[in-house]
Each structure stands twice: as C-alpha cells, then as structure tokens.
Amino acid sequence: MSLSSQFSKGELRSIIIAWVVLSFALSIGAIEGLFSGSGNVDVIISAFVAVFTAFVLHEMGHKFVAIRRGYVAHFQVWLWGIALTLITAIAFQGQFIFGAPGAVYIAPAAAAAGYYGYGYATERVRNPQKDEMVISAAGPGINLAFAIFFLLILSLFPITGLARSIALDGLGLNVGLGSFNMIPFPPIDGYKIFRSNILVGLAIALPLWGLFLVFFLGI
Numbered sequence: 001m002s003l004s005s006q007f008s009k010g011e012l013r014s015i016i017i018a019w020v021v022l023s024f025a026l027s028i029g030a031i032e033g034l035f036s037g038s039g040n041v042d043v044i045i046s047a048f049v050a051v052f053t054a055f056v057l058h059e060m061g062h063k064f065v066a067i068r069r070g071y072v073a074h075f076q077v078w079l080w081g082i083a084l085t086l087i088t089a090i091a092f093q094g095q096f097i098f099g100a101p102g103a104v105y106i107a108p109a110a111a112a113a114g115y116y117g118y119g120y121a122t123e124r125v126r127n128p129q130k131d132e133m134v135i136s137a138a139g140p141g142i143n144l145a146f147a148i149f150f151l152l153i154l155s156l157f158p159i160t161g162l163a164r165s166i167a168l169d170g171l172g173l174n175v176g177l178g179s180f181n182m183i184p185f186p187p188i189d190g191y192k193i194f195r196s197n198i199l200v201g202l203a204i205a206l207p208l209w210g211l212f213l214v215f216f217l218g219i
Helices: 011-026 028-036 041-068 079-092 128-156 161-181 189-194 198-215
Strands: 071-077 102-108
Touching: 011 028, 011 041, 011 071, 011 079, 011 102, 028 041, 041 071, 041 102, 041 128, 041 161, 071 079, 128 161, 128 189, 128 198, 161 198, 189 198
Parallel strands: none
Antiparallel strands: 071 102
16 A cells, blocks of 8 residues: 555645645745845755644644544645734744644544545444544654654754754744643643543643743743
8 A cells, every 4th residue: 555545635735735834934034034145044944844743744643543543534724724824924923823724634434435535444433532532642742752852862962053953943843832732622632632541641741841841931
C-alpha cells in the first residue's frame, strides 16, 4: 500500500496550502524585509520547518492513527481559518496569529467495505471512546516528542546560524501548540484525552506545560 493511497483527492494540496499560509504568517516580518533588503532567509526557512513539525505532523499523527484504528480521516482547510490567519498576521506583524488554517476530520469507516476510498482496509470500531483518546493524543504527543528533540539539540550541541534558528523555532512552536492543545476544554485534544484517561493526559500535558512556563513565561 503506497503512502499516496492514504490521501483523498486534493488532500495533499490542502495540507500544503495550510503549511504555506501558517509559515508565511509566522515569518511575515522577514518576508517583508526581503523587499527592503533587511530580511533574514533563515527566519523564513526555520518557520517552514517549525510549522511542518508542529502543525503538519501533528495533524498527520491524528490522521494515520485514526486510519490505523479503522476510521476515515482526511485533512481539510478552513477558508475562514486561512483568512483569519493571514489577517491577524498582517495586522499584528506576526506578533499575534490566529493559527487555524485547517484540521483532520475523522469519521467511522464503512465496516462492511473491504476498502473505503483511500485504499486502506477498514475494521469495525470496538471502543470509540478509547479510539478518540488515542487519536487525540497522537497530535500533542508528536509535539512533545519534537519539543524534547529540539531541546536536546540545543542543550547538547553548540549549533549556530540556521540550525539554531530551526531548533529554537521548532521548540517554541511545538511547545506552544502542544500546550494549547492539551488544555482540557472542548473541543480540543486535551478535553478528549483527559475525559478518557487522566494519567495519559497528565503524561503529555505536564511536560508541555512545564516547558511553556520556562520558555514563554520565564518561570
């Protein structure tokens, strides 16, 4: 089974659009600076890498875990989310962004069908609440893994320039998005995880919230 068979028609295009829009929003100051000769290409590159790890792979975590557990899952852009992302980025020059360009939509697969649209086999869903918890945990779990990875890179290796910019932005965005997504408030991931398994919720949330307090609030 090829990787491309896991995506519906137009889905990869939607993922790329969301990735580019959010990356543009985060690096809008540097992009504008390119036209005046004061831009920093490193900032733009690191923004694209950070968004890929923190947002794209977060959403793909939801998608592929859902598929693994017998669901239909596809990424869809939100037109209003795209618009608000761009408007807030331009209005606040990247200092504040409403970053919600899209998300993965999940639904039970047709149990009677051998294949459903994207070329993967389906199975009956036996424990919907546990499935929801595992699928929801995949996204912020990926954020936590990348946050730890970038933190170790920054702590263990004397990197400079573009590599340091990528590590710092990757750490910051993964901590920021992961921490927000673990807030136990509907309809975001944290609520779905905590209501099913508090220990799993705490195992993901506490390290992310701790890193947020240290790196964003300086506590």
